[in-house]
Amino acid sequence: MQTQSKLERIFHPIFKKNGLIVSIKRDDNIHPIISGNKWRKLKFNLHFAKAHNYAGIISFGGSFSNHIHALAFACQQQGLKSIGIIRGEAEYASNYTLTMAHQWGMKLSFVDRKTYRLRDNTDYLKDLQHKYPDYLLVPEGGSNKLALAGVGEIITELNQQCEFDTLLTPVGSGGTLAGLIQADNNQHKLLGISVLKQEDYLTAQVNDLLGNDSPFDNWQILSEFHRGGYAKFSKADEQRIVNFNLQTGFIFEPVYSGKMILALLDLIERGYFAKDERIVLLHTGGLQGIGGMLQRKLLNSDDWSVPDFK
Ligand SMILES: Cc1ncc(COP(=O)(O)O)c(C=O)c1O
Structure with missing residues (x-):
């Protein structure tokens, strides 16, 4: 099993307009099932x-x-x-x-x-x-302490693949962000996009995983982009993700990576990032979730297809 993932540039008019250099760490491609x-x-x-x-x-x-x-x-x-x-x-x-x-x-x-x-x-x-x-x-x-070292390998790979300023990841239970923080050792800005409402709980969870007296202060969980709570999103949110996917050629789903994309777009519109900022988006996979959402008719079947895991 190939365990390193590629880094790919992603192009979108809003990135160009705001002078941003955006890449995706393709952990979604590590394996069709054990992805991201x-x-x-x-x-x-x-x-x-x-x-x-x-x-x-x-x-x-x-x-x-x-x-x-x-x-x-x-x-x-x-x-x-x-x-x-x-x-x-x-x-x-x-x-x-x-x-x-x-x-x-x-x-x-x-x-x-x-x-x-x-x-x-x-x-x-x-x-x-x-x-x-x-x-x-x-x-x-x-998300336990054993998970952190595995996630940390993303930073080791990234340091060999590019120079960057900011890394974005979706946050659900906190293990991914904690592993990135630990391995990054205060080199870059790390932004976690909370996909659920309990931001205090998540910050505590990440601190807990990092251990007492963690010396890392280069991270933050942004809590206002959960779109109503875990696995909640509006039709308009879904449509924005579909449009983004069509424009860029990548697939982001609406529970984790899609919420990171919506947060990114909103942050850009607010002028959050500096000109020439080099941003890496961690694609955490989770595309199997599309199958369950289609089954429950939570997504428009004209816009999404079921990944093939058989
Ligand atoms: C696809 C996907 N992305 C992101 C996350 C969030 O990662 P974490 O739970 O480590 O915060 C999860 C949940 O584990 C997930 O399934």
Whole structure:
């Protein structure tokens, strides 16, 4: 599996008008299934599980989770078992994302929202570990300390690929941004675009992953671009992403990378960036999510197509 990703220039009239040099770190191209930040975050978790002879990995996610989708496949490839603790009803098992996870051998365990909220609770996790003693517990989104080193490889690659001023990434559970911050070591400006409403929680989560007394002050989570909350977006937002995709030839989906694009466009319009600023956008993948959104008719099927993962 090719694990480095390319850096590509992206052209758009608004970049030209504002004198911005914008590139995309194509982590979406790392692998059709374990794409984007998924591979980066899972890499050392998989190594750890194998090195310590765990039978498998247990993790958490919503019923259309990119993380669950990638984890199921990655575990199957590595000869590990996998269990997904899924927020929601058992009927979700036949949806776009979970059908594949199940096919790749993941055991799906559905829990109600109240139980799901315990996913970081020490006692709950202790009980789970007791029930599955030979499984490695990995938090929602794969965002744990083991994830940081894998994500940090993005910075190592970027430093060999280009010089840049600012890196943008979508933020969901914070592991990706934390890994970038740690590896960047205060070299560049790092902007996280929160795709959900709880910005305080995310900042705390990133600080927690970085550890006490983190010396890094070159990062910020911008919280006003969530467009109503996790996986929420208006028809107008969707149309702006579709237009951007058509104009640039790249595919951004509306839950993560598309929200980063909308934030970028809004920030440019506000004059946020300096002339000649060199911006890198981290494409965190997640294109499988389009399949589930089409299935739920949340996207206009004339504008989007289902990625082929079979
Ligand atoms: C496609 C995609 N992009 C970005 C993110 C956000 O990354 P993180 O959860 O590490 O903040 C996620 C969630 O993990 C994701 O699935």
